[in-house]
Amino acid sequence: MSLLRYWHQRDFLNTFRVVQFCLLANSLPIIFPLIACLHQGERLDHRSCEALEVVLKSLHFDFINLQAAQLEENGASSLLDMILYYESTTHLDISDNSSMGTSSWRALAHLIKQSVCLYRLDVCNVALVDYPVQALSKALRSSRLTVLHLQHVQLSGMPLYTLVGALKTNQALRELHLANNLLNSYQDALHLRDLLRFNNTLQTLELSNNAVADAGKCSYINPRTTWFTVYYVDVW
Structure with a gap:
């Protein structure tokens, strides 16, 4: 069967058998178009995730986009473990994967804590409550991430308190993006102020489309000097 026919198939197992052949043949120019079939919204089940190992190793x-990949519990855990083991990327997006369970979040937390290459993580459009926010926060205490996107993850209240508690001692994070989290101008604003009071390395905090998105509250939330940036978009 020709490589062109494999190119147009959506069967990951067949695709990565071809990738394996290309690797053995040192045919890198052929590999990259094949990898391009991994795009946002493509479903990755457990077998598909395992088939990816030949590529990841x-x-x-620079960027692995698993957004809306419908990651299953076992598949997500295996894939995240592989990304860590092979240090496969510097930027990972796992947004829009609502089926991730406890073992998946545990694997993600381990990746965040242990990876020496990963510098940016996008986890958006999921419910970051209970165990997910606890696992993520614990890992962030000592992670090397410099950019973290947590848009639309239901952070208001206890989840934000848990996250802030971890980030107070984080010495690596430079950008934190918290748009669309229904953060309020009272308790949530106090948590954010505590974060900026104790964390001296964070340089950018994005708060677009939240109830705290009021330019008049900028000085209240931000006790820092002028080099620190708080982004607001007042839509309320």
């Missing part, structure tokens, strides 16, 4: 990526 051979190539390093």
Whole structure:
């Protein structure tokens, strides 16, 4: 069967058998178009995730986009473990994967805590409550991440309190994006002020489309000097 026919198939197992052949043949120019079939919204089940190992152990990526990949529990855990083991990427997006369970979040937390290459993580459009926010927060205490996107993850209240508690001692994070989290101008604003009071390395905090998105509250939330940036979009 020709490579062109494989190119147009959506069967990951067949696709990565071809990738494996290309690796053995040192045919890197052929590999990259094949990898391009991994795009936002493509479903990755457990078998598909396992098939990706031949690529992850051979190539390093600037960006792995698993957004809306419908990651299953076992598949997500295996894939995240592989990304950590092979240090496969510097930027990972796992947004819009609402089926991730306890073992998946545990694997993600382990990746965040242990990876020496991962510098940006996007976890958006999921419910970051209970165990997910606890696992993520614990890992962030000592992670090397410099950019974290947590848009639309239901952070208001206890989840934000848990996250802030971890980030107070984080010495690596430079950008924190918290748009669309229904953060309020009272308790949530106090948590954010505590974060900026104790964390001296964070340089950018995005609060677009939240109830705290009021330019008049900028000085209240931000006790820092002028080099620190708080982004607001007042839509309320």
